[in-house]
Amino acid sequence: DGGITQSPKYLFRKEGQNVTLSCEQNLNHDAMYWYRQDPGQGLRLIYYSQIVNDFQKGDIAEGYSVSREKKESFPLTVTSAQKNPTAFYLCASSMGTVTEAFFGQGTRLTVV
Amino acid sequence: GIQVEQSPPDLILQEGANSTLRCNFSDSVNNLQWFHQNPWGQLINLFYIPSGTKQNGRLSATTVATERYSLLYISSSQTTDSGVYFCARGANSGYALNFGKGTSLLVTP
Numbered sequence: 001d002g003g004i005t006q007s008p009k010y011l012f013r014k015e016g017q018n019v020t021l022s023c024e025q026n027l028n029h030d031a032m033y034w035y036r037q038d039p040g041q042g043l044r045l046i047y048y049s050q051i052v053n054d055f056q057k058g059d060i061a062e063g064y065s066v067s068r069e070k071k072e073s074f075p076l077t078v079t080s081a082q083k084n085p086t087a088f089y090l091c092a093s094s095m096g097t098v099t100e101a102f103f104g105q106g107t108r109l110t111v112v
Numbered sequence: 113g114i115q116v117e118q119s120p121p122d123l124i125l126q127e128g129a130n131s132t133l134r135c136n137f138s139d140s141v142n143n144l145q146w147f148h149q150n151p152w153g154q155l156i157n158l159f160y161i162p163s164g165t166k167q168n169g170r171l172s173a174t175t176v177a178t179e180r181y182s183l184l185y186i187s188s189s190q191t192t193d194s195g196v197y198f199c200a201r202g203a204n205s206g207y208a209l210n211f212g213k214g215t216s217l218l219v220t221p
Binding site: 031033035037041042043044045048058088090092097098099100101102103105106108 | 142143145147152153154155157160162198200202207208209210211212213214
């Protein structure tokens with residue numbers, strides 16, 4: 001089935017460690033996005049990419065890094081520099097940035 | 113920055129009631145989407161509606177881009193409609209969706 005797959009669903013990390021969240025799509029979409037959601041809040045944009053090998057910072061990029069080496073993959077690394085990384089992370093993709101976006105099921109990251 | 117404001121923030125309905133959720137945005141729009149976030153956190157696409165009116169079963173949506181608002185109508189609500197409804201706005205090509213803070217809906221039996 002076509003869609004967006006995020007893995008893992010749940011992730012526990014020790015403070016001070018980097019961790020990478022996976023996002024893969026088989027929709028042949030050019031644009032991909034990472035959002036962060038905190039309890040009771042809306043979604044905030046971390047990074048987005050319009051094409052392979054190009055990406056832009058969103059509103060809360062500090063402490064995060066991304067790569068876009070393949071069209072179907074957009075991994076997000078949460079670095080030790082991120083002060084409060086415990087959150088729900090959602091990946092999305094769309095054909096272009098003004099077309100309909102679709103979301104994966106999310107990854108819940110907990111720092112212990 | 114670009115503002116997306118949703119109202120009301122919380123809403124409690126009895127099963128069978130109708131409701132209207134509102135989304136106001138501060139700038140022009142090329143992309144307007146409504147989502148329903150289920151209890152497991154997944155965002156379900158409801159409407160892609162940068163302008164005009166669309167209907168899907170008991171749900172319908174209207175966007176008046178010139179007046180910078182969008183409305184989501186839920187008729188004959190069911191308990192399965194409970195969850196958080198998000199409005200998200202995109203502008204010109206090259207920008208990502210900006211989300212409102214959502215409307216939390218609880219439909220009681």
